[in-house]
Structures are given as C-alpha cells and as structure tokens.
Amino acid sequence: MDWIFLSELAINGALTGLLYSLFAIGLVLIYKASSVPNLAQAGLTMVGAYVVLALARDLGLPLWLAIPIGAVLMFGLGFGIERVALRRLAGRPVVMILMMTLGLDIFLRGTTLAIWGGTSRSMELGVSYEPLFLGDIFLSRIHVVGAAVAIALFVAFMLFFRTRTGIKLRAIADDYMASWSVGISVERGVGLSWALASVVAMAAGVIWGEIQGVDQALSLLLLKGLTVAVLGGLDSILGAVVAGILLGIIENVGADFLDPIVGGGSRELIVAAVLILTVMIRPHGLFGRHDIERV
Amino acid sequence: MQDKVEAQPILSMNSVEVLYDNVMLAIKGVSVQVPKGEMIALLGSNGAGKSTTLKAISGLLKAERGRVSRGEIKFEGTDITDMLAQNRVAQGICHVIEGRRVFEHLTPEENLTAAAPSGMSRSTLNVEKEKIYNYFPRLAERRNSLSGYLSGGEQQMLAIGRALVTQPKLLMLDEPSLGLAPFLVAEIFGILQKINKEDGMSVLLVEQNALAALEIVSEGYLIENGRVVMNGTAAALKANSDIQEFYLGAGEGTDFHNVKHYSRRKRWLS
Numbered sequence: 001m002d003w004i005f006l007s008e009l010a011i012n013g014a015l016t017g018l019l020y021s022l023f024a025i026g027l028v029l030i031y032k033a034s035s036v037p038n039l040a041q042a043g044l045t046m047v048g049a050y051v052v053l054a055l056a057r058d059l060g061l062p063l064w065l066a067i068p069i070g071a072v073l074m075f076g077l078g079f080g081i082e083r084v085a086l087r088r089l090a091g092r093p094v095v096m097i098l099m100m101t102l103g104l105d106i107f108l109r110g111t112t113l114a115i116w117g118g119t120s121r122s123m124e125l126g127v128s129y130e131p132l133f134l135g136d137i138f139l140s141r142i143h144v145v146g147a148a149v150a151i152a153l154f155v156a157f158m159l160f161f162r163t164r165t166g167i168k169l170r171a172i173a174d175d176y177m178a179s180w181s182v183g184i185s186v187e188r189g190v191g192l193s194w195a196l197a198s199v200v201a202m203a204a205g206v207i208w209g210e211i212q213g214v215d216q217a218l219s220l221l222l223l224k225g226l227t228v229a230v231l232g233g234l235d236s237i238l239g240a241v242v243a244g245i246l247l248g249i250i251e252n253v254g255a256d257f258l259d260p261i262v263g264g265g266s267r268e269l270i271v272a273a274v275l276i277l278t279v280m281i282r283p284h285g286l287f288g289r290h291d292i293e294r295v
Numbered sequence: 296m297q298d299k300v301e302a303q304p305i306l307s308m309n310s311v312e313v314l315y316d317n318v319m320l321a322i323k324g325v326s327v328q329v330p331k332g333e334m335i336a337l338l339g340s341n342g343a344g345k346s347t348t349l350k351a352i353s354g355l356l357k358a359e360r361g362r363v364s365r366g367e368i369k370f371e372g373t374d375i376t377d378m379l380a381q382n383r384v385a386q387g388i389c390h391v392i393e394g395r396r397v398f399e400h401l402t403p404e405e406n407l408t409a410a411a412p413s414g415m416s417r418s419t420l421n422v423e424k425e426k427i428y429n430y431f432p433r434l435a436e437r438r439n440s441l442s443g444y445l446s447g448g449e450q451q452m453l454a455i456g457r458a459l460v461t462q463p464k465l466l467m468l469d470e471p472s473l474g475l476a477p478f479l480v481a482e483i484f485g486i487l488q489k490i491n492k493e494d495g496m497s498v499l500l501v502e503q504n505a506l507a508a509l510e511i512v513s514e515g516y517l518i519e520n521g522r523v524v525m526n527g528t529a530a531a532l533k534a535n536s537d538i539q540e541f542y543l544g545a546g547e548g549t550d551f552h553n554v555k556h557y558s559r560r561k562r563w564l565s
C-alpha cells in the first residue's frame with residue numbers, strides 16, 4: 001500500500017469535493033428559504049461564468065473588477081428571477097416550483113448558448129498550472145484556490161446567519177406564516193436567498209470554468225452538486241461543506257480502486273451510489289434538520 | 296348593550312365578509328370595535344370564524360388564499376383593509392397566531408431578534424428583550440436553547456414575547472390558553488393584563504376558554520357561524536344564560552380541546 005499515493009488521492013479528492021460544495025452551497029441557500037432544490041443552479045453557474053468572461057474578455061476589464069461587477073449583476077439577476085418567476089408561485093405545490101426551476105435552468109442554458117455559442121472558452125484566471133507540493137504530494141493550484149473560496153464563503157455565510165438579516169432568513173426557513181405575523185417580508189427574504197445563491201453560482205462558475213473551460217458541460221455539475229447537497233442534508237451549509245469533502249474523497253479514492261476492475265467510468269457510479277444510498281438510508285442527510293419532536 | 300362609548304376605537308371592523316378560495320364564505324358581516332387601551336374577547340366554538348376575523352385584521356388572510364370581499368377595517372382611523380401584512384405590523388398591529396408557532400430551529404433570543412422591526416436600533420432591541428425576559432423569567436433561563444424544545448407554556452410565552460418586540464399598539468392573540476395547564480393560563484393572562492395596564496396596549500383575545508377570558512377583558516363578542524351573535528360587557532356576558540350553558544358549563548376545559556382536535560383532523564382530510 002502506497003500511503004503517499006493514497007493521501008494524494010484523498011487530499012485532491014477533498015479539494016475537488018470542496019468545489020462541489022461551492023456549487024452545493026447555492027442549492028442549500030435556496031432550499032432553506034423555499035424548501036425546493038433549485039434545478040436552475042446549473043444554469044446560474046453557467047451564466048455566472050459567461051458574465052465574468054464577457055466582462056473580462058469581451059469588455060477587457062481586469063479580473064479584480066470583472067468579478068465584483070459580475071457578482072453585483074448576478075445578485076440582481078437572482079432577485080429578478082425570484083420576483084418575476086417564483087413569487088407568483090407562492091403557496092402552490094412544491095412540485096410546481098420544482099418544475100419552474102427546471103424550466104429556468106433550460107432557459108438560462110439556452111440563453112448562454114444563444115449569446116455566446118457552444119465553443120468552449122477558457123477563463124484564464126492566471127492561476128499557474130505548476131503543481132504545488134505539500135511534502136511529497138502534488139496539488140493543483142486552481143483546486144487549492146477554489147477550495148479556499150469555498151471555505152471563505154462557508155465562513156462568510158456562518159457569520160451572515162448570525163446577523164439580524166441572517167436570523168430573519170432562518171426564521172423564514174422555519175415558518176412563513178409566523179414570519180409574516182411579526183412583519184418579516186418573506187418575499188424579500190426569499191428574493192435575497194436567490195440573489196445570494198446566484199452570486200455563489202458565479203463563484204462556482206468561475207472556478208469550474210477555469211478547470212474545465214466555459215461551455216455547456218458546466219451544467220453537468222448539477223448532478224454532483226445535488227448529490228453533495230442531499231448528502232449534507234439540503235438545508236445545512238456545514239453539511240454541504242462536509243459532504244463535499246466526503247464525496248470528493250470517496251469518489252477519488254474509490255475510482256482508483258474500481259477503475260482497473262470495471263475498466264474506467266466508476267466515478268459516475270460512485271456518485272450515483274452515494275446519492276441513492278443517502279436517500280434510502282438517511283433521507284435528511286448528515287446534518288439536515290428534521291422536524292423537532294419533543295418527548 | 297354597549298355601555299362604554301369611547302372617543303374613537305383603535306380598531307374598528309365594519310360588516311366584514313371574508314372569502315377563502317373565492318367560494319368559501321367564512322365570516323358574514325362581522326363588526327368588532329376595540330376601544331383604545333381596552334381588552335376585548337372574541338368568543339365562539341370551532342369553525343365560528345374567530346381566527347378568520349383576526350387574520351382579516353392582521354392581513355394574514357392572503358397567505359391562505361382568503362380575502363376581505365366586503366366591509367372595511369380601520370386602525371386608528373386609517374383604512375387598512377388592503378394593506379400588506381408587514382405594513383400593518385409597522386402600524387402597530389401584531390397577531391399571535393394559533394398554535395404557538397415559534398421559530399423552532401432558532402433560540403428564544405433569536406426568535407425575538409427575528410421580530411425586530413428593521414429600523415430598531417440594537418440598544419432599543421436589547422431594552423425590549425430585557426423587558427420581555429422580565430415579564431417571562433422562564434424564557435430568560437432558556438434564552439439560548441432551541442425553541443422547538445421548550446415546553447408548551449414557554450413556547451406560548453415566546454410567541455407573545457416575539458409579538459411584543461414589534462411594539463404593538465394592538466395585540467391580537469389566537470387561543471393562547473390552548474392545551475396549557477390552568478396555572479400557566481393564569482400566569483400568561485396576568486402578564487397580558489399587566490402590559491395592558493402599564494403600557495396601555497389594547498388587546499383582542501380570541502378564546503374558547505370563555506371562563507378564563509371573561510375574567511380579564513372588559514367586553515366580549517360571541518361569534519357563531521361567521522356572525523356576531525352577542526356583544527356586551529364581560530359582566531353581562533357572564534350573566535347571560537346561553538353563555539353559561541354553552542361556554543361556561545361544567546368540565547368545559549378538556550372536552551373542548553378534544554372536540555377541537557377532532558374537527559381539525561377532519562378539516563385536513565377533506
């Protein structure tokens with residue numbers, strides 16, 4: 001057993017997993033506020049990546065400017081989507097809202113295809129491709145950067161949910177009617193969660209765009225992001241982070257064992273197995289809350 | 296009947312009709328006046344329309360696909376019939392909804408913070424919180440535990456405290472005594488009376504527990520089938536033979552609540 005090789009697999013898996021978390025955090029934000037897994041998160045991720053590309057490449061803005069401007073635009077887009085498409089669905093069955101997010105996903109992806117075409121473009125963040133050495137272990141720099149972004153966002157949200165606005169958002173996640181009864185604007189809160197999720201989607205889009213190029217394939221992240229979110233518990237940001245690391249490690253280490261046996265392609269199977277087993281054995285995930293039952 | 300005539304009621308509701316889903320007529324011309332600084336009770340049995348009346352006043356009807364289809368509601372002289380719920384809270388109306396719906400995954404401390412009006416400064420909020428913890432010392436002890444794990448009485452206190460953070464001029468409570476031991480009901484009603492006296496906060500209290508309610512209010516309305524069928528001072532209502540027979544009868548407490556749950560379940564299934 002080569003322990004160095006194994007830990008290299010595990011650490012790189014964990015880093016990749018944190019990039020899944022980056023995607024999953026967006027899902028969790030919307031799930032908390034509206035109890036619906038947002039299938040449009042993939043579409044938002046692509047739009048986020050393309051918006052930054054457009055600002056940086058087409059308009060020639062420096063990245064340090066393109067990314068904050070992109071974030072503001074995505075914030076507005078998220079608010080707008082909630083206002084135009086979702087608010088009118090309030091009180092309808094959750095499955096209808098889910099279908100709406102599916103429609104939005106197709107719409108957003110179609111829009112990027114129509115505007116920017118189907119050829120893959122590179123993000124060019126300027127992160128070096130030279131591997132980073134941690135003792136004898138090779139790490140990819142962009143993965144380290146992405147993982148750092150994921151952790152920074154995680155910390156930022158943990159702090160945010162302790163502020164007054166954050167507490168109101170958690171109150172909304174708990175009980176719409178009670179929120180209205182004390183004058184909390186549920187509509188604004190849900191809008192804010194869409195806005196924040198859109199900004200997170202942009203972060204995921206930029207990092208993943210750098211890794212695999214900006215094109216329609218970015219939307220495939222939805223499968224892994226959703227798996228991470230479900231494993232984490234759908235409504236827990238901490239869950240999204242822990243589950244991301246876990247899935248990344250299982251996927252990377254597991255694939256190394258299984259690929260020689262099944263002849264490649266085992267990553268997808270591992271992710272599918274994790275999703276299916278989670279739903280079967282632990283439907284509320286690692287950290288998901290279930291309704292409090294007093295004894 | 297009406298012996299007490301105030302200058303201008305803080306709340307006046309005139310011939311209000313409420314429709315749910317555009318078809319279900321839940322209240323049929325209800326008129327209720329709450330004089331400023333008074334405590335008023337709204338009595339009646341299951342499905343009479345008490346909660347609907349409160350929701351029409353607080354604006355929470357919209358969340359249940361209900362609307363006021365006739366009549367008007369005035370608060371401090373302003374027509375609020377079509378106002379958004381959050382604006383009514385800002386005007387000074389707060390509704391403690393049925394079933395002590397505290398934010399279960401938040402602590403009592405956070406429940407109070409969540410209800411703070413957006414313009415309230417941190418120091419004012421802290422003063423308000425301390426005031427509430429003074430009224431309800433049990434909450435102070437448990438301020439940092441999850442609200443979902445509080446006892447029923449503590450949750451009701453928290454629901455009331457949470458409403459008080461919005462600094463209401465009119466506090467409306469929907470069956471706060473439901474499922475609570477008599478000594479807790481007495482404690483909670485005592486606090487309501489105290490706040491009413493000290494701060495001049497008006498109270499509209501919905502109760503099936505007429506016996507307890509008529510002890511603390513000055514005036515009451517009896518609703519049946521979506522209509523006000525009786526209105527008078529607490530003393531007059533207590534003396535009324537119908538009220539005595541139907542609402543103050545022996546062994547009322549527990550039986551009532553069984554009936555309530557039964558009919559509730561039926562409503563969900565239908």
Ligand SMILES: Nc1ncnc2c1ncn2[C@@H]1O[C@H](COP(=O)(O)OP(=O)(O)OP(=O)(O)O)[C@@H](O)[C@H]1O
Nearest residue numbers: 315319321339340341342343344345346347348359
């Ligand atoms: N959301 C709703 N949609 C349709 N009908 C409703 C709704 N809420 C209440 N109703 C109906 O309106 C009528 C009045 O109900 P309401 O809840 O106001 O009664 P209540 O006096 O509060 O009764 P309880 O003591 O059981 O709480 C009932 O017939 C009820 O079935």
Ligand SMILES: [Mg+2]
Nearest residue numbers: 345346347393
């Ligand atoms: Mg009721």
